[in-house]
Amino acid sequence: MDKARVTVFDTTLRDGEQSPGCSMNRQEKLRLAHQLDRLGVDVIEAGFPIASDGDFESVQAIAEAVRRPIIAGLARACRPDIERAWEALKHAARPRIHVFLATSDIHLQYKLRISRDQCVAQAREAIRLAKSLCDDVEFSPEDATRTDPDFLCRVLDAVVEAGATTLNIPDTVGYTVPSEFGELIAMIRRCVKGIENVTISAHCHNDLGMAVANALAAVAAGVRQVECTINGIGERAGNASLEEIVMAMHVRPDRYPYETGVVSEQIFAASQMLSEITGVPVQPNKAITGRNAFAHEAGIHQDGILKNPLTYEIMTPKSVGVPDSKLVLGKHSGRHALSMRCEQLGYQFDRRALDDIYRRFVRLADKIKHVEDHHLLELIRDTHKPTMSATPLIEPVIPATNAAVVTAPSAESARPAPETNPFGVPLPVQSDSQHEQTQQEDYLWGV
Ligand code: KIV
Ligand code: ZN
Numbered sequence: 001m002d003k004a005r006v007t008v009f010d011t012t013l014r015d016g017e018q019s020p021g022c023s024m025n026r027q028e029k030l031r032l033a034h035q036l037d038r039l040g041v042d043v044i045e046a047g048f049p050i051a052s053d054g055d056f057e058s059v060q061a062i063a064e065a066v067r068r069p070i071i072a073g074l075a076r077a078c079r080p081d082i083e084r085a086w087e088a089l090k091h092a093a094r095p096r097i098h099v100f101l102a103t104s105d106i107h108l109q110y111k112l113r114i115s116r117d118q119c120v121a122q123a124r125e126a127i128r129l130a131k132s133l134c135d136d137v138e139f140s141p142e143d144a145t146r147t148d149p150d151f152l153c154r155v156l157d158a159v160v161e162a163g164a165t166t167l168n169i170p171d172t173v174g175y176t177v178p179s180e181f182g183e184l185i186a187m188i189r190r191c192v193k194g195i196e197n198v199t200i201s202a203h204c205h206n207d208l209g210m211a212v213a214n215a216l217a218a219v220a221a222g223v224r225q226v227e228c229t230i231n232g233i234g235e236r237a238g239n240a241s242l243e244e245i246v247m248a249m250h251v252r253p254d255r256y257p258y259e260t261g262v263v264s265e266q267i268f269a270a271s272q273m274l275s276e277i278t279g280v281p282v283q284p285n286k287a288i289t290g291r292n293a294f295a296h297e298a299g300i301h302q303d304g305i306l307k308n309p310l311t312y313e314i315m316t317p318k319s320v321g322v323p324d325s326k327l328v329l330g331k332h333s334g335r336h337a338l339s340m341r342c343e344q345l346g347y348q349f350d351r352r353a354l355d356d357i358y359r360r361f362v363r364l365a366d367k368i369k370h371v372e373d374h375h376l377l378e379l380i381r382d383t384h385k386p387t388m389s390a391t392p393l394i395e396p397v398i399p400a401t402n403a404a405v406v407t408a409p410s411a412e413s414a415r416p417a418p419e420t421n422p423f424g425v426p427l428p429v430q431s432d433s434q435h436e437q438t439q440q441e442d443y444l445w446g447v
Contacts, residue, residue: 003259006249007225008242009043009201010036012274013058014074015239016229017047021280028277029058033066035273035346036230039266041069041242043225045098048074049088050081056088063092070094070136077101077126086133096136098168099126103155104143116151124158131163138166140203145169145176145184153191160194166225167192167200171214174207174237178217185221201225204240206232211240216248219258230274231282231289243267243288243320251315268321273346276377288320345373347380356383 013029013036016022024032029046036044046062047055063071071092075081077099089095101112101123108114114122123139130137139159144152156167169188171181185202189195202218202225204211215226232241242262249256250264271289275282284292294317296302304311317323323344335358342349342357349357360379368375 003253003257004224006219006223006258006260007042007199007201008040008246008260008262009045009072009225009227010039010041010229010242011045011203011227011239012036012229012233012242013062014045014047015203015227015235016233016274018235019233019238019280022233022278024058024277026054026058026061030061030065032270032273032277033062035266035270037066037068038263039270040261040263042261043070043072043096045072045074045227047088050075050084056084059085059088060091063089063095067093070096072096072098072138074098074100075126075130077122079129082126082130082133086130089134094136095134096138096166097130097134098138098140099123099130100140100142100170101126101155102142103152104146105148106146107143116154120155120158123155124162127159127162127164135165137164138168138201139164140168140170142170143172145171145181146173149184149187153188156188156192157194160192160198165198167195167198168203168225168227169201169218169223170203170227171205171211172203174205174211176204176214177208177210178213181214182217182221185218185223189222199225201227202240203227205235206237206239209237211238212244212248215240215245216256219256230270231286233274233278233280241287243271247288247315247320250319264319265321268323269344269346272344276346294322341373341376342380345377345380353384 013024013032017024017029033044033046044062044066046059049056049059059071059073063073071089071094073085073089073096075085075097082097082099085097086095089097101119102108103119103123105116108116108119112119123141127137127139139156141147141152141155160167167188169185176184181202181204185200188200200218200223202215202223204214204218204227206212211232215223215228219226226240226245228242228245229239230242232238232244246260246262246264246267249258249260268289271282282290284290287293294313296305296312301312305313309316321344323341335354338358338361339349339354342354357380360383361376364375364379
């Protein structure tokens with residue numbers, strides 16, 4: 001059976017960045033945007049260009065550098081915001097302007113102080129302006145789930161007619177529940193004129209802990225775009241978590257027969273990178289990306305897992321990119337294994353940069369008994385200070401398996417079997433300077 005394709009709209013860099021303590025500078029956002037690209041998201045909401053010069057520059061830099069996904073910029077429903085968003089996005093390969101305007105009475109009356117008629121007119125004008133600049137225009141009626149349904153349809157009719165290509169339905173305050181949200185989507189599909197020509201999207205907040213359940217209910221009701229963030233970060237209690245939505249579809253295709261473009265093996269690297277950049281650790285029991293998500297403590301569970309992982313694991317750690325617990329690196333493991341470990345921690349290095357890290361890693365392994373991931377992260381940051389984030393020493397970010405322990409070799413293992421070339425011929429043993437870069441190492445690097 002052909003599965004319906006669901007567009008993954010990642011808003012880690014916009015709504016996610018609105019979480020206390022999660023703001024990121026341009027370089028950090030760019031780095032994360034490249035990882036989101038590797039992760040395979042369809043849309044990256046890169047920021048809110050009118051909010052600050054820094055946000056504008058971040059959106060612009062991402063629009064210029066990240067060419068595969070759609071790059072979206074947020075704008076309120078007014079000319080200065082929309083023009084500023086377009087200015088930041090105009091060089092993107094696939095730009096999208098995302099316009100929002102609140103529609104619930106409580107927002108109209110107390111926040112915007114406009115009437116319903118004014119709201120419809122403002123939304124229509126804003127979309128017309130955005131459409132005159134960019135083909136791809138998304139509209140969000142903020143606080144949709146607390147908006148009078150008839151009025152919501154009136155606003156949506158107007159913006160579809162004005163040229164919106166995506167209608168995003170936000171549960172701004174995390175108030176709805178799955179059955180109600182599914183019914184709201186079904187009503188929108190029944191009542192809004194021209195709805196068959198636009199993509200319906202869901203944007204769920206987690207105030208009652210139901211963001212992912214609400215997003216999945218919306219998909220079941222016909223939504224074909226989900227807005228979400230890595231580690232579920234976002235305003236207040238956060239947004240629907242990307243990894244939870246995607247893995248629900250992977251693990252339960254019988255209930256969620258949908259596919260996304262997400263490369264699930266890149267999830268852990270994205271989560272680690274975000275945590276490392278913001279300095280905000282992932283909650284240990286966080287589904288999919290928390291360090292306990294694949295840890296087994298109880299004896300009965302450990303026994304079962306050893307006999308057959310299926311006893312207590314509904315997905316493999318590998319399927320979300322969590323490092324293999326059996327992979328223990330020693331200083332003789334070589335650059336390939338070290339490079340893999342760095343990638344799992346969210347870093348990709350070219351050959352020369354990896355050589356630098358490798359030399360320092362080996363020296364460190366000589367000095368301390370166990371080199372753990374947080375040592376490796378410090379070492380990476382230290383080695384590449386000028387190009388990396390200036391985040392101070394971070395909380396140790398320990399992978400879900402607790403297992404990425406890089407051990408210094410024991411006395412016996414300190415003398416490894418001689419390395420051989422691809423034809424099995426032992427290579428000359430190098431002395432103390434064995435970790436200096438040589439042509440031999442160059443040759444071996446790819447092995
Ligand atoms: O939660 C919300 O309503 C939003 C909109 C801007 C989409 O983030
Ligand atoms: Zn939001």
